[in-house]
Amino acid sequence: MAQTFFFFYFSGVTILSSILTIGLKHPIHSTVALLSALLHVAGIFILLQAEFIAAIQIIIYAGAILVLYLFVLMLLNQKETETIVNRQYHLALFFGAVLLCEILLALFQSPFLNKGNISPPTGQVAQSYNNTESIGVALFTDYLLQFEVVGVLLLGGIVGALVLAKQTPTR
């Protein structure tokens, strides 16, 4: 019962904050709405028993990435514009609605989801699939190559950002 209540609370606030993120005029207000959406997504993760991902979501997304966005937003000091949407927004809304109907139709007619909850397998996998220790062990054994590749990607991101944002003295 409480789980159902919290699911509808978290998902409702997530959807509402997402709409506010793309609908609000001022970029700072949009950032605060995005922060609310990310925090409530972390709540959905906790409902799904993924506590580690929820903590990472709060620390990295809401903590690091959003503060970075806010920092650049304060730094830019952009001027107010009259219209926030571009000319083709009717077309964009129409095709967004079409895509939404299409995905939902495909979703609720798929046999995979319609047989209700998928029964979890029995065995030792079912006991320790979601704690942080098993995620860490799998990350450093089965997914070691991917982990290293993601590290190299982050290094490339740092170098790219430095090269892009470096002030060029010659003009």
Add this chain to the structure above:
Amino acid sequence: MIPLSYYVAVSTLMFVIGLVGVLVRRNFLIILYSIELMLNAANINLVAFSHSLQSHEGQILSLFVITIAAAEAAIGLAIIVVLFRRRATTNVDELNLLKW
């Protein structure tokens, strides 16, 4: 016990909102926010299926998605800073140098 399709429906709604945001808004920063919304929708999907199938592969994949979102934010913000220094705008409708 909440069925899996509810989580997938929430994720679908969030993804479509992000897509409409990318198509509709003119501010570069808000477009990046919309991309973050779409990545979060994918994360909800991954974690929901991981919970339903009782396996941790989905959670590991969503960890990688969060990492790539961080790298994307760094590069996107660097591009915004360079653009603002040169053109003094973040409106993507005025940035049409590569068009045609």
